Amino acid sequence: MAGPGPDEVLAGAFEEQRGRLVAVAYRMLGSRADAEDAVQEAWLRLARQDAAAIGSLAGWLTTVVGRICVDMLRSRRAQSEVSYENRLPEFVVTEDGGAAPVDDALLTESVGLALLVVLDTLRPAERLAFVLHDMFAVPFAEIGQIIGRSTDATKMLASRARRKVQNTHRPADEPQQQRAVVDAFLTAARSGDFEGLLRLLDPEVTWRAHTAHGVVVKLGAAEVAGRARLGAHTAVTARRALVNGEAGIVVWGANGKLVGVMACTVADGRIVDILTVNDPARLASATPPPG
Template sequence: MTEEAVAAAFEEQRGRLVALAYRMLGSRADAEDAVQEAWLRLARQDADAIANLAGWLTTVVGRVCLDVLRTRKAKPEASYDDQLPELVVTEDLDGAPEDDAVLADAVGLALLVVLDSLGPAERLAFVLHDMFAVPFEEIGQIVGKSADASKMLASRARRKVQGPHSPTDERRQQRTVLDAFLAAARTGDFEGLLRVLDPDVTLRTHTPRGVVVRLGATEVATRVQRGANTNITARRVLVNGEPGIMSWAPNGNPLSLMACTITDGRITDILSITDPAHLATLDLPPSTPKDS
């Protein structure tokens, strides 16, 4: 196989490999690095001796990702908590299709949170098998375990994830919760805010000065209440397919983006971005919705 043929074969696999690595690592940059490492290793191999190039590349990328995940676990000081995943922000219009094609490659924030709670081998087994249909025999070769042990890893991870995609009725409930939150926030209804916030809610705000964390419904409601009765526009959006809220200044400039995790009818976690520099890097909807 010529160098050109090897490069062409690799490019055919690149999109799948990046998507696979992204779901394992939660970072587009890290995913690109993992795939580039696979290319460098392929360049050192005799491609004619590789019977199944797609399987070989999947194994290499899987091992690279596993090493990265293990390094993160071993070095907690190199935490990714203050880093943001790639964000896809779209309109959340009643009646819009839930599986909008623009979200096809986005990893839901709620799923990323759950995946981060898994051990490296669990995460790899779940992503490779459940999302990319890689056989457990191949997964076992990557993690150094038997096929049966790999199957147990994926099963354990599956129980923790419990299905990342919300059914239609749950999406309606999420919209109801966000509408109630927005109504209470606009009027400064403190009790109304407490009704939709989980008692142990966490608010992480990415500001120009760094990340500010607020814990508990009372503290979060107090912070939200301070912005009541201001002349801003705010409405529901989707952030990586999950419920969120976007706000704009009177001149139409984006002020903040919030991604919310909703469980049992209450907001349990809020990721907020108020840093203008980061907001400027996102493809955000305009202050006036498309259907208005």
Template sequence: MTESLEEGDDMAGSAPEETLAGAFERERARLVAVAHRMLGSRADAEDAVQEAWLRLARQDAGAIDNLGGWLTTVVGRVCIDVLRSRRARPETSYEDRLPEFVLTEDSGVAPEDEALLADSVGTALLVVLDALGPAERLAFVLHDLFAVPFDDIGQIIGRSADATKMLASRARRKVQGTPRPAEERRKQREVVDAFLAAARGGDFDGLLRLLHPQVTWRSYSAHGLVGRDGAAAVAERVLHGIRAVATAVPALLNGEPALVGRTRTGRLMGVVSCTIVDGRIVAILSVSDPDRLARMGLREGELS
């Protein structure tokens, strides 16, 4: 998570027998990680890195002194173009895309789970990052998550090092409220538990107290995406859907509190994830599409 541009200094020809494709493959994992945190989508990240490869193939590799830095610059600029395109076309915004999810049991955090969650992109962090401008987002991701120097970032976005530092500082202030594991996770789980109890008890007013007035619900089923906005509409949907749920097992979805629901016969219904800010639920995402659940690694009999 703290790789800098200098680590790729000798990639462009340190060994005569090393092919350009081989040098690029050694950089791929880091580039995908950068792009993933910039774009919030594994598929989009892979596309951005592939574009970098296509551009590299058209270059005179012998003229590139620092392949790692050159590729980071290209990927960064491609990501900025993608983010600007999304802002110009709101229909492709974050909330209309299903991010890649890592589902784990909520039974305490083992060391191996910490590594898994650290490598994932938390839903809450993506929501916050999506509120940043493209240049802010790039400055924050490259500097705070990958320790890229401000001078190098400034070259990517066409700003001075001081201006880039200010962008990252402004982005950092916005991100500081993003929920973290440990104690914050416990507080979030308490909110989810209270939410589930209110739903099971048919407590409409109790649900409203736990929901942000502008809460959003995005539900992905085999038939597509359905959305609801506003506390009242979401509370009504919760009270209607809870009738079919016999068991709701706590889980973590990219480190966020979630529930795996099953019917009285044990059939898997799906996963519901909550994004919580300041003790209230600001977004709910549910997935019942069998294909998407399978891609998340959830099978019948697991987390049950």
């Protein structure tokens, strides 16, 4: 019986790389659909190549996906009419306590929503250098070939991106620690316990709310605690969830309609960043666990 033909072998080799390529593209683009499009475009380009002339398929595909993502980011920036400071990446909501689907777990591992928001503030070349080197350990020399920069210039891009990320985003605690803090926050908010909320919030916490009327930002523990306490007596149902792999909360109204999603970043035992989505148009793109 004849074995698989060259096309089948190439397709199988590509499928082995697909998960990693989608993870790279998702971190670059902040959108599952755009990431899938970028990887599909890489496949189309691969199909037009002489596969025998490709030394390292993994390296070749990473290079191609990287270039596609940079082009997509540049095009997005050129066409965008809204500030990138206020752009919200696509978010993934999964049930907390149950096993997430494999593909969602791949996408959300170590890429919380707050980090995606920070990554969106980087220039395309900075983002590529940071994502490929710091998240996927791609050598600077290879990254430089993708963006047409020297190795030293690429190192500088990654260093600049790293400083921006570190200045606005702190590494999150372990999932169990995150959940304990967010559960305590939810309990304190439900009871209107202002002092309890203050103990759970970093003094410089930021709360960014995406509403139907724009983005509202609250800074500092006292202001954030005051906002959280406002929901103490509202007729809503709140339940734990995972938002891009980090501890979060989903909220339903009395009519059973989804009214909000909250993502929390916990570092050193306190909440340092809260991002909420209350805009119905944005919520429509999420698929939360059942209420």
